[in-house]
Amino acid sequence: MLSSxxxxxxxxxxxxxxxxxLSTAFMMWKGLSVISDxxxxxxxxxxxxxxxxxxxxxxxxLWNRNFFSxxxxxxxxxxxxxxxxxxxxxxxxxxxxxxPQAKLLTKGDNNAADDTELYARGQDYLNRKDIVGxxxxxxxxxxxxxxxxxxxxxxxxxxxxxxxxxVVLQRE
Amino acid sequence: MYSSIxxxxxxxxxxxxxxxxxxCIIAASDLFSARTPSVGVLKTTNVQVVRGRPHYYSxxxxxxxxxxxxxxxxxxxxxxxxxKQVFVYVTAxxxxxxxxxxxQNATNQAVIWDSIITSPSADHLxxxxxxxxxxxxxxxxxxxxxPSRGRLSINNQRPKYQITHPSSKVANQEDxxxxxxxxxxxxxxxxxxxxxxxxxxxxxLKGNLSRKFALPGLKKKDEGKTGTxx
Numbered sequence: 001m002l003s004s005x006x007x008x009x010x011x012x013x014x015x016x017x018x019x020x021x022l023s024t025a026f027m028m029w030k031g032l033s034v035i036s037d038x039x040x041x042x043x044x045x046x047x048x049x050x051x052x053x054x055x056x057x058x059x060x061x062l063w064n065r066n067f068f069s070x071x072x073x074x075x076x077x078x079x080x081x082x083x084x085x086x087x088x089x090x091x092x093x094x095x096x097x098x099x100p101q102a103k104l105l106t107k108g109d110n111n112a113a114d115d116t117e118l119y120a121r122g123q124d125y126l127n128r129k130d131i132v133g134x135x136x137x138x139x140x141x142x143x144x145x146x147x148x149x150x151x152x153x154x155x156x157x158x159x160x161x162x163x164x165x166x167v168v169l170q171r172e
Numbered sequence: 173m174y175s176s177i178x179x180x181x182x183x184x185x186x187x188x189x190x191x192x193x194x195x196c197i198i199a200a201s202d203l204f205s206a207r208t209p210s211v212g213v214l215k216t217t218n219v220q221v222v223r224g225r226p227h228y229y230s231x232x233x234x235x236x237x238x239x240x241x242x243x244x245x246x247x248x249x250x251x252x253x254x255x256k257q258v259f260v261y262v263t264a265x266x267x268x269x270x271x272x273x274x275x276q277n278a279t280n281q282a283v284i285w286d287s288i289i290t291s292p293s294a295d296h297l298x299x300x301x302x303x304x305x306x307x308x309x310x311x312x313x314x315x316x317x318x319p320s321r322g323r324l325s326i327n328n329q330r331p332k333y334q335i336t337h338p339s340s341k342v343a344n345q346e347d348x349x350x351x352x353x354x355x356x357x358x359x360x361x362x363x364x365x366x367x368x369x370x371x372x373x374x375x376x377l378k379g380n381l382s383r384k385f386a387l388p389g390l391k392k393k394d395e396g397k398t399g400t401x402x
Contacts, residue, residue: 051297051298051299052256052257052288052290052294052297052298052299053256053257053259053288053357055297072281073263073281073282073283073353074259074261074263074283074353074355074365075365076355076363091259093282093283093286093333094281094282094283094335095280095281095282096279096280096281096282096337096338097268097279097280098279102279103338109259109286109288110299116226124338125338135363136362136363137361137362137363138357138358138360138361138362138363139195139360140359140360166177166181169175169177
């Protein structure tokens with residue numbers, strides 16, 4: 001570590017390396033976002049309302065384009081409700097009408113009642129524009145790290161510190 | 173250069189690479205298992221339309237269709253080593269007042285009944301009471317895959333959901349059909365629904381459409397006791 005401080009050229013290279021890793025990750029995320037037409041193409045399941053299909057911490061891959069058919073009943077969608085910033089993963093159980101004005105109703109497989117209660121005041125149905133994407137791919141457990149990080153904020157500091165330390169110590 | 177941190181990093185990197193590769197192979201293995209589900213019977217047994225309120229505190233009156241049905245289907249080929257659960261659901265579909273015919277272009281579609289069929293290896297995740305859970309686990313003791321759970325034989329089933337329409341009117345609606353769908357949830361990989369066309373070894377679900385029927389008129393109060401049954 002001390003040696004890298006003595007050599008400013010090497011220190012700069014390491015800083016560049018760290019920046020490169022960060023920007024690559026960011027570009028991949030945004031690239032995936034463009035391909036899937038979804039503001040957040042990968043989401044982590046936060047609640048158990050879709051159990052046993054999805055548990056907390058599972059990773060879902062979203063797709064938000066309608067190439068072959070409209071978003072239909074039976075699809076599992078991620079949607080946002082006005083005024084609430086937490087996206088919800090539930091299944092579409094009713095659809096009335098077609099096109100962008102179609103009225104969609106969702107329900108969690110593990111919930112007894114449909115989502116009317118979760119929607120904004122006076123909102124009875126979702127529209128296509130409320131939907132962030134339909135779930136197409138599934139990967140268990142992997143997202144649990146992010147849940148840990150958001151529930152125990154000090155872990156974030158520890159992890160960033162460790163990452164920085166590794167980059168500084170690493171000399172290649 | 174060969175510090176313990178670098179070694180730890182390499183080990184972790186190798187572990188994630190291998191885990192990801194194995195996950196990809198497992199996900200791809202779905203494509204090589206044939207899916208040949210079939211439907212024997214899907215028909216309505218008793219259809220009623222009643223008036224009711226969406227919830228206790230509402231004063232709005234709506235018409236609700238209660239569609240009882242019988243179902244006989246064999247979905248056992250959907251259960252493979254990568255199947256976590258199969259979500260089976262029956263929808264009622266009907267065209268809009270001025271609209272197109274039913275089918276894929278149906279403009280009104282609502283789930284009337286659904287069921288989660290877990291694979292024995294996912295039984296512990298099911299949301300059941302202790303007695304039902306014990307029974308479920310005993311039904312497949314020692315097995316990690318149990319295709320027999322995919323054989324459904326349901327007679328005169330009450331719908332789980334009474335359906336209505338945003339206009340609150342469903343009585344006397346014609347050209348209603350029931351359709352059976354499934355959604356296979358893998359342990360890892362791609363979620364799949366019943367395909368519209370044959371795809372490699374995955375066959376379409378034939379006969380998953382009931383005959384067209386009409387919803388009856390509103391049930392009068394004094395008719396309640398004689399309730400028709402067919």
